Amino acid sequence: MGRGSIWIGSIVVDCTDLPRMIAFWQEALHYVPRDPPEPDGVVLKDPEGRGPNLSLNKTSEGPLDDYRLHLDLYSSDxxxxxxxLLRLxxxxxxxxxxxxxxxxxxxxxxxxFDVIDKKGWASGRHA
Incomplete structure (x- = not known):
């Protein structure tokens, strides 16, 4: 059965330092801009089309103390x-x-954001 009529198209992150955030998330996820960045934001996409977009929107306010949304990044290492990511x-x-x-x-x-240990997932062991 194929995918239904709804799926995650983009995860939106508000940010105060847009150029720094673009550089960080491009390196972190190996994503590329879908279109040239605008002064108020950019949509980064997975060049292989496997993951949802990451939309970075410029805001003048810092992040909230009570986060209601965050990214879970799965990693086999x-x-x-x-x-x-710390070096970045x-x-x-x-x-x-x-x-x-x-x-x-x-x-x-x-x-x-969380980095979750998924050792074995890439090889099909689903640890």
Missing amino acids: PEREVER GATLVRPAKKGHDFVTLADPDGNP
């Missing part, structure tokens, strides 16, 4: 990816707790 400008918000399979980071604008 989470330790390496966390180190890479992410910050550690919450290390992995005992019994949990994720670490929480924040992008350069303070928006949280």
